[in-house]
Amino acid sequence: MTRVLAVSSVFPPHLYPQSRITEALAGFLPPGADAALLRRVHASVRVDSRHLALPLERYGPATDFGTTNALFVRAALDLGAEAVARVLDAAALAARDVDLVLSTTVTGLATPSLEARLVTRSGLRADVRRMPLFGLGCAAGAAGLALLHEQLTGRPGRAALLLSTELCSLTLQPSDTSMANLVAGGLFGDGAGALLAVGAGHPLHESGAGPVVVATRSRLYPGTEHLLGWDIGHWGFRMVLDREVPELVRLHVVEEIESFLAEHDLKPADVGTWICHPGGPKILDVLSEALGLPDGAFAPSRRSLAEVGNLSSASVLHILGSVQAAGPPAPGTAGLMLAFGPGFASELVLLRW
Incomplete structure (x- = not known):
């Protein structure tokens, strides 16, 4: 089984x-806009x-998409290089020994892709296999780990790197007064994460303290495409976020989690560690209630949300890293990584320490 060797954020x-960001964004609102509503929304997201x-x-309503995207590429490369260096150091693995690198982002565009631009800078081999992903949104951290697992199952002697770089603030439309944009302006933060994993035949597999991947599941929910994503135009990225998303999680994702766990003779109460994407406090509340979990089950997710905001695809890597840093769960502990993204889609990764 695939072993997670190290995670960095x-x-x-x-x-x-949060209060300072709120007041800055209130100053960008057009005349007549309800600044009190913005303040209430920002206060409600528990960031x-x-x-x-x-x-x-340096933020403001006048920046064009081309300028903003150039800023994204520059900052994303710097953060990505640092995340890669840290995860390699933590795993005691040389960059030249990485066989596959999968990179994901949904907050900027780059061709050549980010991982291609980092190959020389980070010391990766010129023949490293690359898999750039765009469009999976917040689900891409969990989906990326699932894809690494599939690749390493077929190539068990190899090492693979997952890089998530999300600069959500550069997508914000400061003069947009839609509820979706107000929520996004209060919820999302910037950061990068990297994860290094090896297959079952790799020399470092048995020495790692991280979890192994037991199974994965990816699910699209037909007819929900309009609920979450980007409206892309000359202005850049404009948030699409429907208020139905928490209820969709209650109606469909909870059942998905229960059936996935049942395939492995588990119930939600058997999961000792939850690595849940903090899409927002309402989603965490809905999951906790519907799954019948104790108050502390999503504590790492709530802590990540409070400290750094929703990092899109990088959030689950940040949460997994914080769990590992606090002292790995006891051997045999079952864990579930879960995240949601445009589609509407869910990604589940069953882990075991």
Whole structure:
């Protein structure tokens, strides 16, 4: 089975309390807009602080898409290089020994893709296999681990790297007063994460303290395409986020989790560690209630949301890293990584320590 050797998370140096970001965005609203509504929305998402790709004073309503995307590429490469260096160091593996690198983002465009631009800079081999992903959104961290697992199952002697780089603040439309944009402006933060994994035949497989991947499941829910994603135009990326998403999680994703676990003779109560994407406090509340979980089950997700905001695909890597840093769960502990994204889709990864 695929073994996770190490996880890293890195952030831009610009860290701000939520209250300061709220007031800055209130100042960008067009005349007549309801600043009190923005403040209520920001207060409701349970985010205390966030890292931003740029100093707060450099954000504003006049930046065009081309300029913003160029800023994304520059900042994403710097963060990505640092995340890769940290995860390789933590795993005691040389960059030249990585056989596959999968990179994901949904907050900017780059061709050549980010991992291609990092090959020389990070010391990766010129013949490293590359898999750039775009469009999976917040689900891509879990989906990326699932894809690494599939690749390493067929090539058990190899090592693979997952890189997630999300600069959500650069997608914000400051003058957009839609509820979706107000929520996004209060919820999302910037950061990058990297995960290094090896197949069952790799020399480092048995020495790792991270979990192994037991099974994965990916699911699309037909007829929900309009509920979550981007509206892309000359303005850049505009958030599409329907208020039905938490109820969709209750109606469909909970059943998906239960059936997936049942295939492995498990119930939600048997899962000792939950690595749940913090899509927002309502989603965490719905999952906790519908699955009958104790109050502390999603504590790592709630803590990540409060400290750095929703990092899109990088969130599950940040949460997994925090779980490992706190002291790995006891051997034999079952874990479930889960995330949601455009489609509407869910990604589940069953782990065991």
